[in-house]
Amino acid sequence: MTRLNLILMAAVLASGIYMVRSAYEARRLFTELDRSQTEARRLDADYQKLLADRQAQATNLRVEQVARERLKMRPITPAITFNPEAPAQGASAPRTAGASP
Helix, strand or coil: CHHHHHHHHHHHHHHHHHHHHHHHHHHHHHHHHHHHHHHHHHHHHHHHHHHHHHHHHCCHHHHHHHHHHCCCCCCCCHHHCCCCCCCCCCCCCCCCCCCCC
């Protein structure tokens, strides 16, 4: 009878230890899940902010401003256009390679 009591006591003790360990593991996993969800919400907010910034940077006015300021571009006018197909003004015929002036 004492042997059976010892076996049952060991089983109850092992069961208790297992329950404490599983409860601890469940709490740890829940905390990790909560942190991951918080991080996911933060990353989603950052992503939405970046999309809004990209959209704001891609407006026609912004692109034109950057082209003028950083790239030193200017609007096209007929006075500064060049048409390679049109004959040059003042030249009678196009020059060919090897021809003397």
